[in-house]
Amino acid sequence: MAVTIKKIAEVSGVSRGTVDRVLNNRGKVSPKTEQKVRECAEKLGYKPNLAGKALAARKKNYVIGVIISSDGNIFFDDILDSIKNEAKIYEEYGIKVVLKTMKGYDIDTQIKLIESIQDDISSLIITPIDENIVRDKIDYLCDKGIGVITLNTDIKNSKRLAYVGTDYYKGGQIVAGIINLISPYANIGIIQGTSKLYGHNQRVLGFKDEVKNYKNLNIKAMFECEDDDNTSYEKTIEMLRDNEDIDTIFIVAGGVYGVCKAVIEKQKNITIVCFDEIPKTIEMLKKDIIKVTISQQPKIQGKKVMEIIFDYLIKGEKPQNENYIIENQIKIKQNY
Amino acid sequence: MAVTIKKIAEVSGVSRGTVDRVLNNRGKVSPKTEQKVRECAEKLGYKPNLAGKALAARKKNYVIGVIISSDGNIFFDDILDSIKNEAKIYEEYGIKVVLKTMKGYDIDTQIKLIESIQDDISSLIITPIDENIVRDKIDYLCDKGIGVITLNTDIKNSKRLAYVGTDYYKGGQIVAGIINLISPYANIGIIQGTSKLYGHNQRVLGFKDEVKNYKNLNIKAMFECEDDDNTSYEKTIEMLRDNEDIDTIFIVAGGVYGVCKAVIEKQKNITIVCFDEIPKTIEMLKKDIIKVTISQQPKIQGKKVMEIIFDYLIKGEKPQNENYIIENQIKIKQNY
DNA sequence: TTGTATGCGTTATCAA
DNA sequence: TTGATAACGCATACAA
Numbered sequence: 001m002a003v004t005i006k007k008i009a010e011v012s013g014v015s016r017g018t019v020d021r022v023l024n025n026r027g028k029v030s031p032k033t034e035q036k037v038r039e040c041a042e043k044l045g046y047k048p049n050l051a052g053k054a055l056a057a058r059k060k061n062y063v064i065g066v067i068i069s070s071d072g073n074i075f076f077d078d079i080l081d082s083i084k085n086e087a088k089i090y091e092e093y094g095i096k097v098v099l100k101t102m103k104g105y106d107i108d109t110q111i112k113l114i115e116s117i118q119d120d121i122s123s124l125i126i127t128p129i130d131e132n133i134v135r136d137k138i139d140y141l142c143d144k145g146i147g148v149i150t151l152n153t154d155i156k157n158s159k160r161l162a163y164v165g166t167d168y169y170k171g172g173q174i175v176a177g178i179i180n181l182i183s184p185y186a187n188i189g190i191i192q193g194t195s196k197l198y199g200h201n202q203r204v205l206g207f208k209d210e211v212k213n214y215k216n217l218n219i220k221a222m223f224e225c226e227d228d229d230n231t232s233y234e235k236t237i238e239m240l241r242d243n244e245d246i247d248t249i250f251i252v253a254g255g256v257y258g259v260c261k262a263v264i265e266k267q268k269n270i271t272i273v274c275f276d277e278i279p280k281t282i283e284m285l286k287k288d289i290i291k292v293t294i295s296q297q298p299k300i301q302g303k304k305v306m307e308i309i310f311d312y313l314i315k316g317e318k319p320q321n322e323n324y325i326i327e328n329q330i331k332i333k334q335n336y
Numbered sequence: 337m338a339v340t341i342k343k344i345a346e347v348s349g350v351s352r353g354t355v356d357r358v359l360n361n362r363g364k365v366s367p368k369t370e371q372k373v374r375e376c377a378e379k380l381g382y383k384p385n386l387a388g389k390a391l392a393a394r395k396k397n398y399v400i401g402v403i404i405s406s407d408g409n410i411f412f413d414d415i416l417d418s419i420k421n422e423a424k425i426y427e428e429y430g431i432k433v434v435l436k437t438m439k440g441y442d443i444d445t446q447i448k449l450i451e452s453i454q455d456d457i458s459s460l461i462i463t464p465i466d467e468n469i470v471r472d473k474i475d476y477l478c479d480k481g482i483g484v485i486t487l488n489t490d491i492k493n494s495k496r497l498a499y500v501g502t503d504y505y506k507g508g509q510i511v512a513g514i515i516n517l518i519s520p521y522a523n524i525g526i527i528q529g530t531s532k533l534y535g536h537n538q539r540v541l542g543f544k545d546e547v548k549n550y551k552n553l554n555i556k557a558m559f560e561c562e563d564d565d566n567t568s569y570e571k572t573i574e575m576l577r578d579n580e581d582i583d584t585i586f587i588v589a590g591g592v593y594g595v596c597k598a599v600i601e602k603q604k605n606i607t608i609v610c611f612d613e614i615p616k617t618i619e620m621l622k623k624d625i626i627k628v629t630i631s632q633q634p635k636i637q638g639k640k641v642m643e644i645i646f647d648y649l650i651k652g653e654k655p656q657n658e659n660y661i662i663e664n665q666i667k668i669k670q671n672y
Numbered sequence: 673t674t675g676t677a678t679g680c681g682t683t684a685t686c687a688a
Numbered sequence: 689t690t691g692a693t694a695a696c697g698c699a700t701a702c703a704a
Contacts, residue, residue, distance in 0.1 A: 002394075002430055004697055015675045020699065028673060050428040051390035052697030055680045058338075058387070059699080092386040094338055094680085170670070177670035181627060182517050210670065291517060330666040334506070334513035334546065340681055351691040356683065364689060388681030391696045395683075430696085 003044040012040040023048075024316075054314050058094040062313050064306075065121035067113050068151070069129075071103035073227075074278045075254070075298070079152065082302030083125075090310055105129050105196070111137055123147040123309050128155040130198050147312050149319075151305050152296070153199055161312065162319040164305040164326065166296045168199040171328045172206025175250055175273050178292050178330065180214045182271055186248040189239045190222040191232050193253025200253050203275075207250060220246050227254025229261075236262035240270075247271060260284045277331065285333045295329040339380045348376040359384075360652070389650050394430040398649050400642075401457035403449050404487070405465075407439035409563075410614045411590070411634070415488065418638030419461075426646055441465050441532070447473055459483040459645050464491040466534050483648050485655075487641050488632070489535055497648065498655040500641040500662065502632045504535040507664040508542025511586055511609050514628050514666065516550045518607055522584040525575045526558040527568050529589025539588050539611075556582050563590025565597075572598035576606075583607060596620045613667065621669045631665040 005023070009016040014033055021029050022037040023046070029037075066083060070076030080101070087097035098121065100113050110129050114137055117124075124141060128134050128150050135158045138148050142159035154163040179186055190207070193200040204222075211217045220243045225232035232255025240246060240262065251259050251274035260280075263270050272290045274281060277298075284290040304326065308319050341359070345352045350369055357365050358373040359382070365373075402419060406412030416437075423433035434457065436449050446465050450473055453460075460477060464470050464486050471494045474484050478495035490499040515522055526543070529536040540558075547553045556579045561568035568591025576582060576598065587595050587610035596616075599606050608626045610617060613634075620626040640662065644655050 002697095005699095006697075016698085017675060017700085018673085021674090024699085030673060033674085047428055049391075049394070049430060049697050050425075051387050051394070051430070052680095053699085054387035055385075055391050055682090055696090056698045056700085058385075058680050089386075092383055094385060094387070174668065174670040177668045181668065327665075327671070329663075330668065330671075332510065332513045332517065332666065334510040335663070335666075338681095341683095342681075352682085353684090353691060353693095354689085357690090360683085366689060369689085385681050388696095389683085391680090391698090392682040392684085394696050 002049070003041075003046045004049065005046075008037065008041050008044060008046060011044065012037050048315070050314060054093050057314055060122070061096070062094070062122045063096045063098055063120055064090070064309055064313075065117045065124040065126075066097060066099045067110065067117075067124065067126045068099075068101050069103065069105060069110075069127050070101045073103075073254075075276050075296075076101075078277075078298035079302045082299040083306060086303055086306035090306060093310070093314075095310065095313065107131050107133055110134060114141070118144075118146070121146060122313060123149070125149050125151050125305050125309060127152050128158075128160075130155050147309070147318075149305055149308060152301060153197075154323075162308060162322055162324060164301055164308065164324045166301075166328050167325050168202035169206035169209075171275065171294055171296075172203035172208070172252075173210040174294060174328050174330065175203075176207050176210035176214070176217065178273055179248055179250070179271065180217060182273075182291060183248060184214065185216040186271070187218050187220050187243070187245045188248045188250060189220055189236075189243060189246040191235060191239075191249060191251045191255060191259050192222055192224045193227045193255070194224055197253075203252050207252075225255040225258065229255050229258035231255060232258030233262050234258075237265075240266055240268065248273070251275070256281050256290070257284065260289045264289060282336055285331070286336065288333070291332070293331050295331050297326050297329055301326050338385070339377075339382045340385065341382075344373065344377050344380060344382060347380065348373050384651070386650060390429050393650055396458070397432070398430070398458045399432045399434055399456055400426070400645055400649075401453045401460040401462075402433060402435045403446065403453075403460065403462045404435075404437050405439070405441060405446075405463050406437045409439075409590075411612050411632075412437075414613075414634035415638045418635040419642060422639055422642035426642065429646070429650075431646065431649065443467050443469055446470060450477070454480075454482070457482060458649060459485070461485050461487050461641050461645060463488050464494075464496075466491050483645070483654075485641055485644060488637060489533075490659075498644060498658055498660060500637055500644065500660045502637075502664050503661050504538035505542035505545075507611065507630055507632075508539040508544070508588075509546040510630060510664050510666065511539075512543050512546035512550070512553065514609055515584055515586065515607070516553060518609075518627060519584060520550065521552040522554070522607070523579070523581045524553060524555050524584045524586055525572075525579060525582040526555060527571060527575075527585060527587045527591060527595050528558055528560045529563045529591070530560055533589075536589050543586060543588075561591040561594065565591050565594035567591060568594030569598050570594075573601075576602055576604065584609070587611070592617050592626070593620065596625045600625060618672055621667070622672065624669070627668070629667050631667050633662050633665055637662050 005016050005019045009019045022034050102109050139159045148160040150160050150163045152165040221239050223235035236259045248271040256274045257280040273292045275294045277295050341352050341355045345355045358370050438445050475495045484496040486496050486499045488501040557575050559571035572595045584607040592610045593616040609628045611630045613631050
């Protein structure tokens with residue numbers, strides 16, 4: 001039979017309550033008993049039973065808050081789906097999930113959303129805006145005992161428990177590696193999302209650093225499109241007009257379809273590499289307009305972050321790692 | 337507050353025992369009460385509480401048997417690691433895991449292993465040998481009420497609950513797609529593992545079918561190496577000697593390092609694409625000897641299969657899907 | 673400082 | 689056919 005608190009109580013000759021106080025560091029135990037209990041638990045190899053913990057935790061009415069900048073950004077659909085899906089599972093354990101979405105990266109909106117739920121939640125999942133006001137707010141929540149996990153985007157130097165998401169820098173490196181495999185003598189145009197986002201910049205940085213390792217890869221031009229298809233279309237037209245030798249385009253973030261449209265119109269044989277798996281992107285991949293796309297594995301991100309929060313709430317332990325890096329996954333049309 | 341059995345009992349005016357009998361189809365309930373309880377549960381939106389179920393399940397002393405052909409096959413290391421890791425978690429729920437490994441694909445050995453644990457287990461995870469005797473044994477276990485899940489390799493037309501593993505056919509297709517991206521005019525040599533294994537054959541089949549879509553990809557030769565480095569080395573030397581135009585090699589399964597060694601000796605610029613992420617393979621990838629490897633995501637396979645078994649045991653429901661396909665993941669050196 | 677009792681939701685046993 | 693009750697392991701309010 002497994003080792004339980006009851007068992008330890010019997011063996012060490014104290015009550016279950018005392019064992020509980022020792023093992024969960026609740027204080028109010030004499031040093032002597034404490035040592036006795038600890039030794040005993042150690043010797044018997046005590047492992048807390050999660051089902052018991054989870055069941056007892058029902059009385060606490062845990063609520064997980066989720067705040068995501070997903071409105072109007074179709075990329076987040078899969079993350080949302082997977083969070084909602086996991087939410088169903090965790091509700092089977094009596095843990096509620098409150099989901100709030102917002103559009104874009106407005107600081108005020110995000111702060112207000114946090115404030116609207118901060119008194120009702122036991123922990124928070126958030127795609128934070130990387131600004132001091134938000135950082136302070138997150139630190140405030142953490143000080144209050146509300147565990148915060150950042151999702152998809154991180155906020156450095158904050159007290160958040162962990163980050164779940166991709167390594168953007170490495171994502172850029174991978175794109176460089178892919179381009180080198182496909183065409184080792186490439187003249188490359190970059191369509192950047194927005195330099196306002198840390199992740200986008202990191203991708204570009206990783207790309208540029210890795211390109212340096214390949215003598216025959218040349219970056220010819222870079223434009224920002226603000227993740228917008230119309231803008232990316234125009235910028236691509238402009239870029240291809242002014243740089244006739246460009247044969248490869250790296251799309252850093254949004255605006256994928258706009259680039260494709262421009263390339264299709266130009267009727268040039270151009271290698272396009274991009275990120276994410278929104279429907280239009282997959283369509284373009286299947287039609288050979290896009291050669292490779294890199295997935296952030298959004299469903300895995302959603303699942304992982306919920307797993308971590310659950311463990312944190314039930315076990316009451318901080319996550320073991322500070323970063324849970326979800327791999328950048330290379331995909332070609334045969335993957336679909 | 338959430339809807340519990342107790343609640344349903346109160347509302348429908350019967351005892352908890354009766355509600356339990358109805359909801360778990362234990363019989364011995366009058367049709368009238370049954371209907372009343374069912375309607376009530378439906379109306380209130382009853383969702384069973386997993387923690388409660390798991391806790392009560394402790395009394396059943398569930399044991400998961402795991403039989404894997406991993407001895408001497410380093411590929412399985414990651415699957416084993418991840419199963420052992422998950423086992424720790426499930427032991428926190430009071431579920432034991434009994435792990436048995438074997439070498440190769442000997443039917444007798446596998447049957448004997450199954451028989452050695454079949455009276456002690458509540459469910460079984462297995463990498464089955466695709467033979468009738470094994471199939472019959474699996475069906476026998478299923479009839480006895482022991483749920484069986486196949487891992488990494490499937491056994492068709494059996495009563496196993498589900499398969500967890502990759503789509504081998506698609507894996508072959510992906511390799512063809514990759515080769516077309518890297519060098520659209522390729523003369524390809526195939527180093528097959530063994531035609532005795534269904535999965536290896538499926539990869540070759542998928543590859544050949546997909547190659548048909550590309551006019552300028554030509555398959556020049558194919559050899560079997562029995563997943564052995566010495567054999568693959570010799571076969572590669574032979575193949576390159578007899579087919580001077582081969583510029584691309586597709587390694588279907590094991591023997592990766594043997595091929596690399598031969599290619600290094602030949603000092604020819606050859607594109608190598610292979611499967612899996614054993615240490616030697618990653619080393620060769622980092623040294624640019626191998627261009628691309630396809631991962632079966634062994635850790636994810638292990639995690640998934642344990643998840644499914646857990647749900648099956650605790651919820652007492654069969655898995656929703658018959659196949660849980662783990663994606664073939666394309667990897668280049670920048671991934672590491 | 674320590675012990676006892678109760679409840680979390682489900683299941684099983686025993687009695688009615 | 690039904691109901692009452694104890695047990696799974698943990699947490700906690702309350703009593704000692």
